[in-house]
Each structure stands twice: as C-alpha cells, then as structure tokens.
Amino acid sequence: MMRTRPLKVALLGCGVVGSEVARIMTTHAEDLAARIGAPVELAGVAVRxxxxxxxxxxxxxxxxxxxxxVRRADVDVVVEVIGGLEPARKLITSAFEHGASVVTANKALLAEDGPTLHEAAEKHGADLYYEAAVAAAIPLVRPLRESLAGDKVNRVLGIVNGTTNFILDRMDSTGAGYAEALDEATALGYAEADPTADVEGFDAAAKAAILAGIAFHTRVRLDDVHREGLTEVTSADIASAKRMGCTVKLLAICERTADGRSVTARVHPAMIPLGHPLAGVREAYNAVFVESDAAGQLMFYGPGAGGSPTASAVLGDLVAACRNKLNGARGPGESAYAQLPVSPMGEVVTRYHISLDVTDKPGVLAQVATTFAEHGVSIDTVRQQGKDGDAWLVVVTHSAPDSALSATVEALRGLDTVRGVASIMRVEGE
Structure with a gap:
C-alpha cells in the first residue's frame, strides 16, 4: 500500500550536486515512490x-x-549540500528541532562537529545520514556503520581524494612535475581554482576523521588527524618509488594500535608496493581498503567525486530517511561507546624512505648509519650514487616509531657530511 500524502524534502543548495539531486528526484519520481512506499517531492530549494x-x-x-x-512543519527530510560550517550547522540543528531528518554531504562539518549533530538528532528522534560525505557514490559509510557493525575493524587504508590521486597518477604515468599535473587537473575540472583543501590534505583528513570515528566507535575530530599534503612530492620521489617497485599515493590511514588501547588517524603521501590493491587506482578514482577480524580484507572502489556520483549517495540516504519516516523508525545513530584515545603521530610505527645529498668522500655512509643506530632505527636498504663530488644516499628503514624517525632526520641535517635532506616519504601497505 502506498501512502497518498507525499513526503516533503527541503533542498539546501542547488549547485553541481544539489541540481543533480533535484533532477533525479523529478525524473525518477515513480521509482523513488515505489521504493519508499510514498511519493516524495521537493518542498523548496534554498539558494543564494x-x-x-x-x-x-x-x-x-x-x-x-x-x-x-527548514522550519516548515510539512518538511520531512532536509538535504544539505551547501557545505562549510555555517550556516549549515545552524540549519541542520534547526531541522532536527522542527522534526525533520537530515541527509548531508558536509564532510567538513561532520569532522569538526559530528558529535553535536548526532546528539541533536538523537534528542529529537531524527535521522542523520551522510554517505555522500566520504567517497561520493562508493558505499562505505553504510557498510562500516551497519554491515560491519558486528565485526571488529582494525584498519582503514584508502585513497579518498580524487584530485590528488589524479595529480600523482599523472606524475607517475607521464613524468610530469607537480605544477604541470595540477594545471591539468584544474583544466579538466578535477581541481578547484583554489586547490588548497585537496592538495594540502584537508579534504582527506576530514574524511579520515569520519571513517575512524565509525570504524573504531570513537569520536575522532579533524584536529586529531595528522595531515600532510602532496605539494612537496617531486618527480625524483616518483622515480625513486618506481625503482623500489612502488608508486606514490596520498593515503588516509586509520588503525588500531598494536595493543588495541588507542587508535591513530593520518593523511600523508606514501610509497606503496605495486602489488597492493590501492596501487592500481588511477585517474580521479577513490578506493578504500578495510581490514577486520571476521570479514578479513575488503576493498571499496569507484568515483569519489562529481555531481552524479555524489547525488547517487545523497538519494540513497534520502530513500532510507524517508522509509524511516514512513514507518516511524530510526536509522543507526552515533556509536562512540569505545571512547579510545587518539594517539599522536609520533607513536605511529611506520617506515621511511629518505633521500640525502651528501659529500662524496669515504666514511659518509658509516656516519649516516651510526646516526640511524643512535636513534634506534634499523636500516633496511641503502642505495648510493655519486659523480664529480656529488653523491646521494637513498635509505629505506625498517619499521620504527615516527618520533624516532623524525629525530633521526633532524640529526642527519646536523651532520657536516649531509648537505641536505632532499625528501622524506613514508612507506606503507606491506
């Protein structure tokens, strides 16, 4: 039986994503009504x-x-796709106060103030859905919140920003430098006129905070996520990765510590082996690798940005929210019962790839090796090359605390025989 009174949707924002949501709601109205059990229609569209x-x-x-x-009594669900912290935060909380559920794609707000939004939804018996906030059309939030709710997730490792993946892919496949690859990404519409949020890792860090919070049942804020962008990645780094049988990706990594008593969340460029599933993710695609106790290793892959993919995720959430409204039910709320502390980056155990510009004379390698040993960092491999007084050492370490590796790099900078630390990059995925 289908209810005759339509469910009303307020759409906040009608840009690339919002206009696509409106279009699909109109063109697929009959299918949406059949899936929900009632017609669904726009009550209004708020724009600037x-x-x-x-x-x-x-x-x-x-x-x-x-x-x-959002205060209208006939509005059942509010869809927020305007982005930013304000006025989105006030509009969403007002929607809850007036009885509406909310579907949002606002990763920045969720990473900054997700607990407040969840508490408001809980207080007013409403739903908060946000599949589109992470990796657009790729089903990721719902599997973590629901499908894996009975499992223990240990690690989430992923490429969650299409712009940076496109840039690194171009640097790897064509030999382009960072600036040239960024220009191409901008020309193709992958990068914004101001690409800071993407290339400095802010976008990926917000997504990492959301994923870590869901995966580990712990509140993780944007400030808890260690963040490094890719602006310092050079063609030499890409070439060095190839010599190691690796490629370079900007990764979001969320994981439980070895003792299980805390979690970590970080975003930074890293070399990963070509045999790793994430190494083959090309162009502006996203992919997330999830490791859990019972399910084992899972990979989610697809377009992580764009109007249509993001609208697809929004509409999926809209159907769920509308079904709940119709049936007097609620979807999953916040799960933060574990309350695990978030460890600082210095406690993360990782590996480093370090390129050193050194003087070409006997004893340099021994001095460098001694510096690593003094800080408790074991060397895995060393590659040395030199010509006409110029010499380079490329050192790959074994796993060690990030704080020890950072201290080693600072000590190396102080050596008379080291003219400069050309590049530092972590090695992941092994």
Whole structure:
C-alpha cells in the first residue's frame, strides 16, 4: 500500500550536486515512490542567487530563506549540500528541532562537529545520514556503520581524494612535475581554482576523521588527524618509488594500535608496493581498503567525486530517511561507546624512505648509519650514487616509531657530511 500524502524534502543548495539531486528526484519520481512506499517531492530549494536559471527546478520552489524552509512543519527530510560550517550547522540543528531528518554531504562539518549533530538528532528522534560525505557514490559509510557493525575493524587504508590521486597518477604515468599535473587537473575540472583543501590534505583528513570515528566507535575530530599534503612530492620521489617497485599515493590511514588501547588517524603521501590493491587506482578514482577480524580484507572502489556520483549517495540516504519516516523508525545513530584515545603521530610505527645529498668522500655512509643506530632505527636498504663530488644516499628503514624517525632526520641535517635532506616519504601497505 502506498501512502497518498507525499513526503516533503527541503533542498539546501542547488549547485553541481544539489541540481543533480533535484533532477533525479523529478525524473525518477515513480521509482523513488515505489521504493519508499510514498511519493516524495521537493518542498523548496534554498539558494543564494535566486535569479540564476536552474533547469528542471520549478522557480516557485526557489527561496533565499533557508532558515524558514527548514522550519516548515510539512518538511520531512532536509538535504544539505551547501557545505562549510555555517550556516549549515545552524540549519541542520534547526531541522532536527522542527522534526525533520537530515541527509548531508558536509564532510567538513561532520569532522569538526559530528558529535553535536548526532546528539541533536538523537534528542529529537531524527535521522542523520551522510554517505555522500566520504567517497561520493562508493558505499562505505553504510557498510562500516551497519554491515560491519558486528565485526571488529582494525584498519582503514584508502585513497579518498580524487584530485590528488589524479595529480600523482599523472606524475607517475607521464613524468610530469607537480605544477604541470595540477594545471591539468584544474583544466579538466578535477581541481578547484583554489586547490588548497585537496592538495594540502584537508579534504582527506576530514574524511579520515569520519571513517575512524565509525570504524573504531570513537569520536575522532579533524584536529586529531595528522595531515600532510602532496605539494612537496617531486618527480625524483616518483622515480625513486618506481625503482623500489612502488608508486606514490596520498593515503588516509586509520588503525588500531598494536595493543588495541588507542587508535591513530593520518593523511600523508606514501610509497606503496605495486602489488597492493590501492596501487592500481588511477585517474580521479577513490578506493578504500578495510581490514577486520571476521570479514578479513575488503576493498571499496569507484568515483569519489562529481555531481552524479555524489547525488547517487545523497538519494540513497534520502530513500532510507524517508522509509524511516514512513514507518516511524530510526536509522543507526552515533556509536562512540569505545571512547579510545587518539594517539599522536609520533607513536605511529611506520617506515621511511629518505633521500640525502651528501659529500662524496669515504666514511659518509658509516656516519649516516651510526646516526640511524643512535636513534634506534634499523636500516633496511641503502642505495648510493655519486659523480664529480656529488653523491646521494637513498635509505629505506625498517619499521620504527615516527618520533624516532623524525629525530633521526633532524640529526642527519646536523651532520657536516649531509648537505641536505632532499625528501622524506613514508612507506606503507606491506
């Protein structure tokens, strides 16, 4: 039996994603109604520039008063795709207060203030869905929240930013430098005019915070995530990775510590072996590798950005939220019962690939090796090359605490025989 009164949806934002959500709601209206059990239709569309033509959106639905729209008594679900912290935060909490559930793609807000939003949803008996906040169309949030709810997730390792993956892929496949690859990404629409959020790792760090919180049932904020971008990655780093049988990726890594008493979350460039599943992720695609006790190793792969893929995730959440409204039920809320502390980056056990510009004379290698030994870091391999007084040492370490590796690098910089530390990169995925 289908209910005749339609469920009403307030859409906040009608840009690339919002306009696609509106289009799919219109063109697939009959299918959505059949899947939900009731018709679903737009109650209003809040925008900043009402005079802009929006194909497929009834101008009568357009408003600049988003606050009034979310307070309407007939609104069942609010879809927020405007992004940013404010006014999104106030609009979402107001929606909860007035009885609406919320579907959002706002990774920045969730990473910054997710617990507050979850508490507001719980208080008012509403749903908060956010599949689109991480990796767009790739089903990832729901599997972690629901499908793996009975399992113990130990590690989440992934490529969660398409722009940076495109840049690194171009550097690897064509030999382009960072600036050249960034220009191509911008020309193709993968990078914004201001690419800072992507290339400095802020976007990936927000997603890492969300994933770590879900996977480990622990509140993880953006400030808890160690973050490094890829602006310092050079063509020489890419070439060195190839010589090691590796490729370079910007990775989001969330994992339990060895003793299980804390978790870590970090984003940084890393070399990974070509045999690792993530090494073959090309162009602007995303992929996330999940390791758990019972399910073992799982990989989620697909387009991680763009209007249509993101809208797909939003519509999936919308169907779930509408079904719950219709049946008087609620979806999963926040699960933060574990309350594990987040360890600092210095306690993370990892490996380093270090390139040193050194003087070409006897005893240099011994001096460098002694410095590593003094800081408790074991060397795995060393490659040395030199010509006409110039020499390079490329050192790959065994696993050690990141703090010990960082201290080693600082000590190396102080050696008279080391003219410079050309590059430092972690090695992961082995």
């Amino acid at each position: 520039r009402p005079d802009r033509v929006r194909e497929g959106v009834d101008p009568a639905l357009v408003t600049t008063d988003a606050a009034a729209l």
